[in-house]
Amino acid sequence: MGTSVPARDTSGTGEADRSGRYTDATGSGGAAGVGRNGPSREADSPTTTATGDSGRSTDAAGNGGTGRGGQSGRTGRTGRRGAPVPPRPGRSPALTTGIPRAAARIGAFAVCQAAVIAGFGLLITGPAREIWPMTAEDAAVEALEDARTAALDAASTIASALGDTSTVVGLTLLACLALVLAPGLPRWREAVFLAVGVSLQSVVFVLITASVDRTRPDVERMDDSPPTSSYTSGHTGAATALYAGLAVLVLSRARAPWRKPLAALLLLLPLLVGLARLYRGMHHPTDVAGGLANGALSLLVVGRAVLPGHSWAGRPPADAMDIAVAAAQERPAPARKQLTVIVNPTVTDEATQEQLRLVLAQHGYRDTPFVATTAEDTGGGQTAEALRAGTELIVVCGGDGTVRAVADALAGTGVPLVLVPSGTGNLLARHLHLPLGPAEALAAGLTGEPRALDLGRIEGDGFPAVHFTAMAGAGLDATMLEETSDRAKSVLGWPAYVLAGAKGLRTPRMRLTVRLDGGPELRRTARMVLLANIGTVQAGAAPVPAAKPDDGLLDLAVFDPRGAEGWLRAAGVLLRAKRRGAGGTDVTGTGDGGPVEFHTFRRAELTFARPQPREIDGDPVGPGLRLTAEVRPGALTVMLPARER
Secondary structure (H helix, E strand, C coil), X not given: CCCCCCCCCCCCCCCHHHHHCCCCCCCHHHHHHHHHHCXXXXXXXXXXXXXXXXXXXCECCCCCCCCCCXXXXXXXXXXXCCXXXXXXXXXXXXXXXXXXXXXXXXXXXXXXXXXXXXXXXXXXXXXXXXXXCHHHHHHHHHHHXXXXXXXXXXXXXXXXXXXXHHHHHHHHHHHHHHHHHCCCCCCHHHHHHHHHHHXXXXXXXXXXXXHCCCCCCCCCCCCCCCCCCCCCCHHHHHHHHHHHHHHHHHHHHCCCCCHHHHHHHXXXXXXXXXXXXXXXXXXXXXXXXXXXXXXXXXXXXXXXXXXXXXXXXXXXXXXXXXXXXXXXXXXXXXXXXXXXXXXXXXXXXXXXXXXXXXXXXXXXXXXXCEEECCCCCCCHHHHHHHHHCCCCEEEEEECHHHHHHHHHHHCCCCCCEEEEECCCCCHHHHHCCCCCCHHHXXXXXXXXXXXXXXXXXXXXXXXXXXXXXXXXXXXXXXXXXXXXXXXXXXXXXXXXXXXXXXXXXXXXXXXXXXXXXXXCCEEEEECXXXXXXXXXXXXXXXXXXXXXXXXXXEEEEEXXXXXHHHHHHHHHHHHHHHHHHCCCCCCCCCCCCCCEEEEEECEEEEEEEEEECEEECCEECCCEEEEEEEEEEEEXXXXXXXXXX
């Protein structure tokens, strides 16, 4: 640890001394831990039956079969050389029957919805057309016609446009893209709720207009009359599905004090659209009422089907646990490790935890304790207590902060860790290409093999020595994390970090000295320094492209771009470095004086001329004058699928 590790050269070929790393890509450095802590791959492999001639395969978890835990008398799937092909991990009737059932219920309720609204339309155009208030509808529309003014005409044009097909489709698409693509979300169920709700309203609208033939009001109409029936108001129904759907998401997902005023404004928009359609002579009042009912019922049906907490799709069948246990009984019975699940309840809801319990039961782990983290103890204390109780395998369900706390407690113990990403960043899981779905990630870890990964150990003035799994740093990145409020993140999402970073650009660049592995001091100025165990972050960005969690080294990146040209040059360096590093080769830095400078090290000492903001795995740790980091090769054992070795 006392020898210097030189910075990468500028040729792109890398340095020769990097061959001395602790472990290679096959995890040979952690072989001792495999026999002691890792479950046998052969013992945990699902079995397949191979008798009969139907050609259909069924594994022990019920994949491909129709009964619990699979059937015998079927031909197993085989690979090119006749070897059995393992099924997808984590899939069984206990976890795969929810979506078809939810889709069937949506379809059934949609038919009922269309029948009820169409039946009401046939009533008001038939037997009830001479009954009040239907007899007063024409007079109401005529009164609105008489009240027209230039200002109201302009206002009604704007309000009516909010329900136009192009407006509704465009806003729905943008909202869904924001829900699934914005870093820090993604919320697939909410996006499906909005998209399917708007689409279902449209389908029911078409069915209704084909069933109910109603002419438009006998007044001067301000818009071209579409070929559809006046009943129901398509503008109003579409606006209800979109804007009321957004209001539901704001009320149920946001926690800021502005959520209620915003939801009230969104709920007002469909009413304004309906009033505008009446004012412009396009519909009767009951047509608008039918549109409101169509949009609201569509949201009710789809929300019941897909939103978390009360989702038909999220609910396993009543006998799901029996199915999972039967699947486990069909497997060989290796000795099961004592297992504890550390779960962050703020990012892992009850429905997700129930699915995880089913996956555990499917793999033979019943009555597994789930231990929740708290604001005061984010995972380290719970992990230490589990180790004292004899736990041999830890599952962590949470974000980067929870993973860091658990890994800190596991460092050097050899007890394997299963990663179940449930947070916003999930940097280590993304870098390792693990499944991001909690059930799939848990199944992949339980059937995987142990692999030794490095940890970084870091300390500084103002905080004790801790471990990190992804990155630590000082300067601009820490400023972004410190100055971005929870309210800003909930309102803007990831752009809130960009705004905070732009503010941080106005601060003076830092002056620091760097000593790597006991070598000579390097004096630098910088906007930001990163100490990295992994190279990639969200959205595929790679600020430290060559950093790997199993090379026995940590990486240092010093960012010192000057002006717009400097940032463009820095981006070019990172893009070139990422391409060179993609094949497993080392990437080059720019050397002293460039916009980005890369080094590798086993121990680094950073001293700042003035206190600088600092962060560890995304958590601010306060300003300070010093950071000291060193690598702990192979200190963390993580269960990974065999394909990742």
